[in-house]
Amino acid sequence: MKKTTGTSLPGNRGFPWKTLGMNEEWTRLQPLLRPGEKLRWAGRPDPGVRFAPADKFMVPFSLLWCGFAVFWESMAITREGPFFFILWGIPFVLIGLYFVFGRFIYKKRRKLRTVYGLTDSRAIVSTSERSFQDTSLKDIAIQTVRSRDGRHTSVFFGSSRNPAYQNTGLDFLNFGTAQGIGFFDVAEPEVLSRELDQVR
The missing domain is CATH 1.10.287 (Helix Hairpins)
Incomplete structure (x- = not known):
């Protein structure tokens, strides 16, 4: 199974990524960036994590x-x-x-086709080449939850309460519930945590 991790790059994110050999997560997110926006981190949920706290x-x-x-x-x-x-x-x-x-x-x-991105101003969740959700990082609650073994982390953006069915395969039961977006079951949590500290 392909190991699922997050990556971050220093400096200018405006370089041609394919020429630099960047991974597919960065390539997927590039067209979603706004003028002047910098992508600080990109990653995927680990499909090997089957269970959520709920x-x-x-x-x-x-x-x-x-x-x-x-x-x-x-x-x-x-x-x-x-x-x-x-x-x-x-x-x-x-x-x-x-x-x-x-x-x-x-x-x-769903995990296998999902890509997460953290820019200097937004959190982005792309579930396909044509579908994505995003939220501004300005003045919103950001909650980070580590797995028991410390190998994965989940981050919730824009909601002080986590809807009960998120990341369970029953997310549609949250219909009509006010909620933000989330990054779920991300491996190498230290990388993502470091970038979150930079944009808060």
Whole structure:
């Protein structure tokens, strides 16, 4: 598996990156920079990190949900219950399977195509060549959370409370909740922390 790290460069970020042999993260973010803006750090989330802090609650809940849904559906089928009961149980089984398995597949696929960037004025999250979110670093809350082993860090921009489902594969459940953006499961946290200290 390709090791996922962040990189930072000193000096002028206006040089032609491909000529300098810069990595794909820097190349992806270059077109997003505004005139005069300097990119201080670029990196990716580590796809090898599967669990978020919220999963200590989500995993037991997911297993209970999926187990009950499968039990309901199997009872409805084996006891030849009303056809409506069989149909009624199918969505709950599918939701349960997504809770237990699907969200981790979705989360890994999303991580593999996500790039993070920290400039002298913005935090940028690019999820594809054509899609990105950003937030100004001026007058916003920045919260940093290290993993227990100290090998990864997550940074939350613009929100004093972290929405419960962020980085769980269930992020869509935060719909309508005021939130900022985040860098999740970044390896080599010292590099990112140093650059954050420079722009705060």
